[in-house]
Amino acid sequence: MNDKLKLSHTAEDIRKPSWVPAPIAALLSFIIPGLGQILARSIRRGILLIVSYATIAGLMVWRFILAAPRDEGVVDIVKKGWHLDSSLIVITILFVLLHLWVAYDAYQLAKHRDRTPVSVFFIILVVFFALGWQIGQINIINMVTQADEALPALGRIAWPWIKAIEYDEDEIRAYADIEVPCPEDHDPPPINEVGSEPVIVTDLTCGILREQDGTQGTMLHVEGYNFIPDVEANVMWEDPIGNEFRQRQEGAYVVVSPDADGYFEVDIEMPYRLLPPSATEPTYIWGLFVQQVAAVGDAHLSKDFKLVVEKMIETIFIGMMATFFGVIFALPVSFFAARNLMSASPITLVIYYLVRGVLNIIRSIEPLIWAIIAVIVVGLGPFAGILALVFHSIAALGKLYSEAIESIDPGPIEAIQATGANWVQVVIYAVIPQIIPPFVSFTIYRWDINIRMSTIIGFVGGGGIGFLLAQYIRLLDYRSAGMAVWFIAITVAILDYVSAEIRARFV
Amino acid sequence: MLEIRHLTKVYDDGTVALKDVSFNVPDGEFLVVIGLSGSGKSTLLRCINRLIDPTEGEIIWDGVDLAKLSGEDLRKSRRRIGMIFQHFNLVKRSQVLTNVLSGRLGYTSTRRSLVGRFSKEDKDKAWAALKRLGIEDQALKRADELSGGQQQRVGVARALMQEPEMILADEPVASLDPVLAHSILQYLEMLNQEDKLTVICSLHYLDLVQRYATRVIGLRDGEIVYQGSREDIRAMTDEEFKEIYGEEAERVGSGLEGALQAEEGGVA
Numbered sequence: 001m002n003d004k005l006k007l008s009h010t011a012e013d014i015r016k017p018s019w020v021p022a023p024i025a026a027l028l029s030f031i032i033p034g035l036g037q038i039l040a041r042s043i044r045r046g047i048l049l050i051v052s053y054a055t056i057a058g059l060m061v062w063r064f065i066l067a068a069p070r071d072e073g074v075v076d077i078v079k080k081g082w083h084l085d086s087s088l089i090v091i092t093i094l095f096v097l098l099h100l101w102v103a104y105d106a107y108q109l110a111k112h113r114d115r116t117p118v119s120v121f122f123i124i125l126v127v128f129f130a131l132g133w134q135i136g137q138i139n140i141i142n143m144v145t146q147a148d149e150a151l152p153a154l155g156r157i158a159w160p161w162i163k164a165i166e167y168d169e170d171e172i173r174a175y176a177d178i179e180v181p182c183p184e185d186h187d188p189p190p191i192n193e194v195g196s197e198p199v200i201v202t203d204l205t206c207g208i209l210r211e212q213d214g215t216q217g218t219m220l221h222v223e224g225y226n227f228i229p230d231v232e233a234n235v236m237w238e239d240p241i242g243n244e245f246r247q248r249q250e251g252a253y254v255v256v257s258p259d260a261d262g263y264f265e266v267d268i269e270m271p272y273r274l275l276p277p278s279a280t281e282p283t284y285i286w287g288l289f290v291q292q293v294a295a296v297g298d299a300h301l302s303k304d305f306k307l308v309v310e311k312m313i314e315t316i317f318i319g320m321m322a323t324f325f326g327v328i329f330a331l332p333v334s335f336f337a338a339r340n341l342m343s344a345s346p347i348t349l350v351i352y353y354l355v356r357g358v359l360n361i362i363r364s365i366e367p368l369i370w371a372i373i374a375v376i377v378v379g380l381g382p383f384a385g386i387l388a389l390v391f392h393s394i395a396a397l398g399k400l401y402s403e404a405i406e407s408i409d410p411g412p413i414e415a416i417q418a419t420g421a422n423w424v425q426v427v428i429y430a431v432i433p434q435i436i437p438p439f440v441s442f443t444i445y446r447w448d449i450n451i452r453m454s455t456i457i458g459f460v461g462g463g464g465i466g467f468l469l470a471q472y473i474r475l476l477d478y479r480s481a482g483m484a485v486w487f488i489a490i491t492v493a494i495l496d497y498v499s500a501e502i503r504a505r506f507v
Numbered sequence: 508m509l510e511i512r513h514l515t516k517v518y519d520d521g522t523v524a525l526k527d528v529s530f531n532v533p534d535g536e537f538l539v540v541i542g543l544s545g546s547g548k549s550t551l552l553r554c555i556n557r558l559i560d561p562t563e564g565e566i567i568w569d570g571v572d573l574a575k576l577s578g579e580d581l582r583k584s585r586r587r588i589g590m591i592f593q594h595f596n597l598v599k600r601s602q603v604l605t606n607v608l609s610g611r612l613g614y615t616s617t618r619r620s621l622v623g624r625f626s627k628e629d630k631d632k633a634w635a636a637l638k639r640l641g642i643e644d645q646a647l648k649r650a651d652e653l654s655g656g657q658q659q660r661v662g663v664a665r666a667l668m669q670e671p672e673m674i675l676a677d678e679p680v681a682s683l684d685p686v687l688a689h690s691i692l693q694y695l696e697m698l699n700q701e702d703k704l705t706v707i708c709s710l711h712y713l714d715l716v717q718r719y720a721t722r723v724i725g726l727r728d729g730e731i732v733y734q735g736s737r738e739d740i741r742a743m744t745d746e747e748f749k750e751i752y753g754e755e756a757e758r759v760g761s762g763l764e765g766a767l768q769a770e771e772g773g774v775a
Contacts, residue, residue, distance in 0.1 A: 411596035415662075418556055419669055420586030420613025425620045429609045433598045 016041050022111035029106035033099060036106025045109075049102055052124045059131050060095060064088065087134045094127045153478045160482025166302040167295035172233075174198045174224060175289045178270070182206035183283050198226045198262070200290050206283075210272040217270030220288070224265070227258035228294045235266065238287035239273055247271060256290065304480040307468060312487045315464035318385045319451030325386070326393025326450070327443055333359070333394060334401030341405065355398075363395035367453050371462040385462025389450050397446055404438035441503045448499040455488045508533055509555070509673065509705065514564035514574075516550050516729075524550040525561070526729040532707060532722075534672075537699045539716050540709040541733075542726035548709040551726065552675045555707070556588045557581055568673075586613030589666025589704075591695075593678040595658040599651035603642070603661050606650050607633040610668025629668075636664040640694060656687035663694055674698065676708040680715070688712075692719050713748045717741050 018025060018040040029036030033053040038046030067088060068080030081088045098120075105120040174197075183206065194201070200222055207218025227233060235247040235254040247254040247268055256264040275284075335341055337359060342352035371388035378384050408431060416430040458466020465484050472481035509532040516525040524547045532538050540548045553559040555566055557573060566573040568584070576584055589610075597606045611629045612620055619625070625633075637643040640660040645653055650661060659679060666674055676695060680688035692708075696719055699706045710716050716723060723740045725733030735743070 409596075409599075411592060411594055412598045414558055415590065415592060415596035415665070416598075416609055416612065418558060418585060418588070418590040418675075419610050419665070420582040420584075421609070421620075422582060422617060424617050425612045425615070428620060428623075429601075429605075429612060430598060433601045437600055 017113060018110040020110060022107045025110035026103045026107035030099070030103040033102040036103065037109055040106060040110035041113075042109050049105075049120065049124075053098070053102065056095065056098070056124070056127050056131065059135075060091060063091075063131070063134055085134065087130065091127065091130045091134060094123070094130055098123050098127055153476075156478035157482035157485055160479040160486065163479035163483060164302055164305040165299040167299055168297045170294050170296045172198050172227065172292040172294065173289050174200045174227075175287050176200050176202045176222070177205065178202065178220070178286045178288050179206035179283050180270070180286050181208045181283060194225045196226060198224065198290075198292070200224045200288070202288065207270050209270050212272060212274075217272070220268050220270065222266050222268060222288070222290070223263070224256065224258060224290055225263055227262040227264065227290070227292055229258055229260045229262050231292055231294050232257050233264070233290050233292035235268060236289055236291055237271060237273075238289065240279070240284040240286065241276075245271075245273075258292075304477075305483060308465065308480065308483045308487055311458075311465040311468045311484070312491060314382055315454045315458070315466070315488075316451055316491065318382050318389065318454040318457075318462075318464050319447060322386045322389030322393055322450045322454065323443065323447040325390045326397050326446060329390070329394045330397035330401055333398040334405060337398055337402035338405035339402075340408075356402075359395045359398045362391055363399065365392075367392040367457060368460055371457045371460045375461040380461040380463070380467075382463030385454055385457040385464055388457055388462055389453055392453075393446055393450060396449075397442060400442040400446075401435075401439060404435050404442065407438075408434040444499045444502050448495050451495055452492055455492075508569070509707075510565070510567040511551075511555075512565040512567065514551070514554060514566065515562050516547075516554060516559065517562045524729050525554070528564070528726075528729070528731055530724055530731065530734065532705060534705055535699070535703050537696065537706045537719055537721040538708070539720035539723045540707065540726060541711070541716060541723060542709070546726040547729040548726055549677050550729075552590075552677050552707060552709060555675055556585050556590060558590075582613055586669050587672045589669045589671035589674045591659070591662050591666055591674065591676040591679045593681045595655075595662045595682075597650040597658055597661055597665075599649070601650060602646070603637070603648055603650055603653065604630075604633055604646045606661055607636060607646075607664045607668055610665035613669060632668060633664070636667045637661075639667070640664050655683050656690065659683060659687070659691050660694070663691070663698075667698070671704060673705040673707065676706065678709050678711065681711060688715060689718075695719070713743070713745065717743070 020028070020036075020039045022040075025036035025040045027036070028039060029049075032050070034046040034048075034050035036046070037043075037049055040046075064077050064081040067084050068077045071077045071080045078092070082092070101120050101123050105117055108115065108117050201224075203221040204218060207220065210217035222235070224233070232255050235256060236244055237247060238244050248271065249268060254266065254268060256266050258264045270286075333355060336351055336355040339352060342348040367388050370391045371384055374384040374387040378387060412430040412434065413426055416426045421429065454462070454464045455466050455469075458464040458468065459470045461467065465488060469481055469484040469488075472478070472484060511531070512529050514525050514528040515523075517523050528547075528551065540551060542548050550559055554561045555568075555573065557576070561574050564574060571584065573581075573584055598609070601609075608625045608629060611625060611632070615625065615629070634643060634646070637646050640663055642653075642657055642660050642664070645657060645661075650658060653661065659682075662679075674695065679695070680691050683691065692715060695706050695708065698704045708719075710720075717740055720740055721737045723733065723735045724731055725735075
């Protein structure tokens with residue numbers, strides 16, 4: 001028996017004949033895939049095939065049951081699975097092929113002891129690939145056909161600056177009272193004087209509302225004067241109890257566009273409106289009005305733009321404070337994590353391993369997880385983000401610093417000692433000059449990372465621009481989200497450049 | 508007069524680096540220590556200024572046993588012994604001038620060195636030392652911007668700042684090419700002859716040994732296997748040298764000798 005795991009045979013193996021004839025091996029492998037290979041004296045190969053086959057079978061059962069959770073009986077489940085997910089059909093075909101191929105493989109192995117077919121493992125790989133495709137729910141067709149749906153959002157994110165400026169708005173309203181229904185002693189409509197203010201004139205000053213059963217309401221001819229040219233205006237009503245609503249006609253809101261003189265005309269049917277039972281007066285006054293919203297004054301930065309800038313500044317400071325505290329705590333820790341300083345005695349060596357271990361554990365937990373924990377402790381906001389990043393920074397910097405300490409050149413230390421310098425002088429002239437450049441470099445690098453991380457940490461409530469970005473995305477406000485993304489990108493790019501420049505000077 | 512008596516060094520891992528080594532170095536001698544890597548040359552030199560503590564034996568210099576010194580006394584003795592290293596051992600990121608000035612640390616109070624201030628006198632000395640070695644125009648560069656030969660001159664300048672009575676040079680030219688090797692050794696020879704400093708230097712190449720040594724000791728496996736005067740070593744052939752030294756001994760290309768003779772006049 002060979003004691004090394006291998007898929008192929010060595011020269012010795014080849015000479016050993018199979019324990020069973022080839023057809024028997026094939027039959028055995030057809031019943032229990034892999035058994036034929038074992039009895040053909042390819043034990044490792046047989047075991048590998050059994051394990052692979054069982055794994056594939058197990059995964060298939062899982063995926064079929066998941067696809068048809070409400071069906072019972074193998075046939076029903078398989079039918080439903082095939083029906084719902086065509087990739088399961090492919091997998092089934094491959095599985096059957098694999099089953100047959102394992103039997104064929106056993107036959108070949110038992111018959112030709114000097115050959116080592118590998119095609120069966122290729123089929124196993126293909127089956128695993130197909131399963132991975134199905135489990136990963138890979139859907140290339142969806143990705144391609146639905147890509148255009150992402151375009152509007154992408155466009156807004158790519159160029160969001162329309163949202164960066166806004167204008168003060170002025171609202172213009174012109175009213176005309178309509179009495180409902182027409183009183184008996186109704187006067188003819190008064191002729192309104194058209195002055196210089198926006199005004200609307202109706203041909204009738206009373207009428208009846210449309211009924212729920214479809215009885216038409218009174219048709220009104222509305223003319224407007226002195227509106228702002230070329231700015232759309234809404235035709236609206238104010239009912240007797242003060243509720244405002246827009247005029248709808250044929251399923252659409254009625255919108256008018258004044259011409260160059262600020263004049264428009266439109267015909268409207270008086271709307272259906274349910275009146276409360278308490279409405280017992282003989283007539284009510286309904287207010288018909290035309291509302292125009294127009295931008296006035298100069299452009300100024302929008303509220304969202306200012307918010308993004310504020311949060312970006314907050315983000316940079318989260319990164320800065322996290323780096324600051326990270327450095328403060330990492331400095332002393334790093335000396336305990338430096339092997340060359342701690343290998344003097346078994347006690348210090350134990351401390352070294354403890355510190356290293358703790359640092360590794362802290363570092364292996366993502367800042368996002370730390371942020372979630374910090375949010376539980378100190379609540380939402382930038383402080384939680386700072387705490388999360390401080391933890392991660394201590395661990396990362398502690399490791400980097402300690403490695404810088406470990407890599408200092410003992411030569412200068414020896415040389416300075418040889419001049420008759422005392423311990424303090426050796427530290428100042430031989431140790432510190434060697435560790436300051438890497439320390440500065442690592443610190444700036446960490447600051448860089450922390451600011452990049454702090455843009456993300458807001459997603460879990462750690463304050464900063466991430467918090468805002470997450471909100472905008474959830475509100476589908478892609479323009480504002482786009483501004484945040486732009487600011488993050490600009491800040492990170494500047495920071496990358498600056499930190500690279502500073503580090504280049506120190507290393 | 509430096510007297511080494513029964514010096515033995517056993518490292519913590521059990522390696523015996525020096526075995527009962529005894530020899531005398533009269534003042535003003537240019538003693539060259541030869542031997543293969545690992546033969547104990549570096550350990551011997553480092554024992555003299557106690558960068559390495561010997562296990563046993565005495566190192567008597569002007570009547571004081573250096574092996575027994577500690578603390579302040581040790582530092583006071585150390586500052587009279589300059590040391591030059593194979594890899595120069597400069598603080599690479601510090602200025603050349605700072606590196607040279609650090610040779611004065613043994614004479615500077617801790618308080619002053621904390622703020623990094625050296626006296627005017629020290630600074631003048633540093634400039635003078637740099638000038639003497641012909642690198643005063645490099646003084647304000649970072650040490651790692653200099654070439655190997657220049658860096659070793661900074662190392663020599665640093666040692667000079669100590670106003671030493673003895674210089675230990677641990678393979679000072681092993682990282683340099685042959686031309687630079689001669690130039691550095693000529694500085695050491697100059698210090699030896701003009702300033703009457705004792706020089707203890709480990710070297711690898713026979714022609715360098717023949718050219719500069721006034722006395723030679725050979726080490727093999729931590730033991731002295733050869734002691735010879737200037738005349739002995741000059742009469743020695745390559746074959747004899749190899750016999751003492753081991754098969755790996757080499758002669759620096761003799762074709763360079765002519766060029767070096769010309770340069771020599773200028774430097775010395």
